[in-house]
Amino acid sequence: MTFFMIVAKRHTMEFFNIGLENVREPAMTIRILLADEYQMARQGLRALLEKEVDLEVVGEADSGPAVMRQVQDLAPDIVLLDLALPELHGVEAIRQILAVSPHVKIIALSIYADRRFVVNILKAGASGYLLKDCAFEELTKAIHTVREPKTFISLGLADIVAQDYIEALRDSEARFRTIFEATTMGIALVDKEGRVVEGNPALQQMLGYSQTELVNQVFTVFILPDDASRCKALFRELVQGKQDSYQVEKKYIRKDGQTAWGRLNVSLIRAAKVEDHLAVCMIEDITAQKQAEKAIRAYQEQLRSVASELSLTEERERRRLATDLHDHVGQILALAQIKLGAIRESASSTHLVEPMDEVRRLIEQTIRYTRSLTFELSPPILYELGFEAAVEWLAELIQKQHGITVKVQTDRSAKPVNDEIRVILFQTVRELLVNVVDHASAKNIRVFISREDATLQVKIEDDGLGMGISTDAANGPSGFGFFSIGERLKYLGGHLEVVSEPGWGIRVTLQVPLQY
Structure with a gap:
């Protein structure tokens, strides 16, 4: 028989013998509700209880509904319950009483001595079982026992009920032993000092130790030194009863010195004596x-890097096209405008003046479109004057083109960022503003740019239709657009926050680290 079984059996025997011990009379008055169909029986019980100075009968009930009302109204400490009560009786009566008053103690009164019946009543939640023909001899002892709180069983029933529990315990031990030996999860029984009492075959294989080598080892031997103090503190709180269980994910050390990851679940099995408490430690490799999570994080980081590089490549290509438009197409058009003006001045025929003016107007319009396209592709102001000036230019452009009021506020503090952050942040702001224009039906947009400690923060708010936002801790706001923005910002060391409800507009906050 294992140590675990011995502790459980000793606990069981104490459980059933406790009603035979002398108990100390409590100093406080115990409030009792009598529940029996027959008035004569209630009078007899009351007469017996009124002889005790620390016992007070606060009410009587002759039916199930009456018991339920008085349990709620009188809040007794103990209910003496006749199991044959009309309208609500037996196991169901006990369950309903405990449902409305979980802390009340119930002593069942019955003429039945069948062990199966007694066991079912105790399993339902009764704190004591008293044979009616023994009530006058054992009643006060039963009341004081269940207030300990312990379980009381009439003297004539204790042995047969204990035997039933012992047989059930043997079956339970057999099932536990089967699970203990066959499971692929490592299981250890640990005493209150943190020493291994027994480890199952799966644990032996995980750690590389034999059963003999495991026994009496302190569990911190298998934990990395940096984690040992925290694990000791958690185990100490468990043993002291401050928590019933805890779970941690930690690396453990094998006998060969290699480390592996384990998810550890630790629960306390309480015995009759504190020194006999055991902890059950279940370890999943x-x-x-x-390793898979590490690989996924590496892939995610690579994808963020690719997304960032794509954004930068796009911006470089935009800037190259904008430069070509400005330096070549724009210059050629400007030169054509100048030459056409010179030809017009020297033209001898007046009928050519009007067509030349028309051509000059077309060239001038093309120059304006080219200049506008140059700015939209890659605004030179972003590189020459910085991020804030570029956002102000973008706001003016959107207001002019779409008639939406866009206000930009900045705290004017220094916000040093490198080209990578400047480009990606500007692209993100432009993407968000275009989305508001296309989908939000907003009339006003506000952009706030500020420095918060070592970060650059941009808030964009609108008074549009808003949207339902689904957010989870791992992926952030739903929708591919937000996901893409969030991934780009994560690569820069920043993050995205979106707050919105239908009909209340939307607020997007971008944060990126400053660069010195």
Whole structure:
């Protein structure tokens, strides 16, 4: 028989013998509700209880509904419950009473001595079982026992009920032993000092130790030194009863010195005596899971890098096209405008003046379109005057083209950022503003640019239709557009926050680290 079984059996025997011990009379008055169909029986119980100075009968009930009302109205400490009560009786009566008053103690009164019946009543939640023919001899002892709180069983029933529980315990031990030996999860029984009492075959394989080598080892031997103090503190809180269980994911050390990841669940099994408490430690090897998570994080970082590089490549290409338009197409058009003006001045025929003026107007319009396209492709102001000036230019452009009021506020503090952050942040702001114009039906947009400690923060708010935002801790706001923006900002060391409700507009906050 294992140590675990011995502790459980000793606890069981104490459980059933406790009603035979002398108990100390409590100093406080115990409030009692009598529940029996027959008035004569209630009078007899009351007469017996009124002889005790620390017992007070606060009410009587002759039916199930009456018991339920008085339990709620009188809040007794103990209910003496006749199991044959009309309208609500037996197991169901106990369950309903405990449902409305979980802390009340119920002592069941019955003439039945069948062990299966007694066991079912105790399993339903009764704190004591008293045979009616023994009530006058054992009643006060039963009341004081259940207030300990312990379980009381009439003297004539204790042995047969204990035997039933012992048989059930043997079956339970057999099932536990089967699970303990066959499961692929590592299981250890640990005493209150943190020493291993027993480890199952799966644990032996995980750690590389034999059963003999495991026994009496302190569990911190298998934990990395940096994690040992925290694990000791958690275990100490468990043993002291400050928590019933805890879970941690930590690396553990094998006998050969290699490390692996484990998910540890620790629960306390309380015995009758504190020194007999045991902890059940279940360890799941999650090394493969951690390796997969590490690989996924690496892939995610690579994807963010690719997304950022694509954005920068796009901006470089935009800037090259804008430069070509400005330096070549724009210059050629300007030169054509000048030469055409010179030809017009020297033309001898007046009938050519009007067609030449028409051509000059077309060239001038083309120059304006070229200049506008140059700015839209890659505004030179972004590189010459910085991010804030570029956003102000973009706001003016949107207001002019779409008739939406766009106000930009900035705290004018220094915000040093490198070209990578400047470009990606400007692209993000432009993308968000275009989305507002296309989809939000907004009349006003506000952009706030500020420095918050070592970060650059941009807030964009509108008074448009708003939207339902679905957010989870891992992926942020739903929708590919927000996802793409969030991934780009994560690559820069920043983050995205979106707040919106239908009909209340939307607020988007971007944060990126400053560069010195």
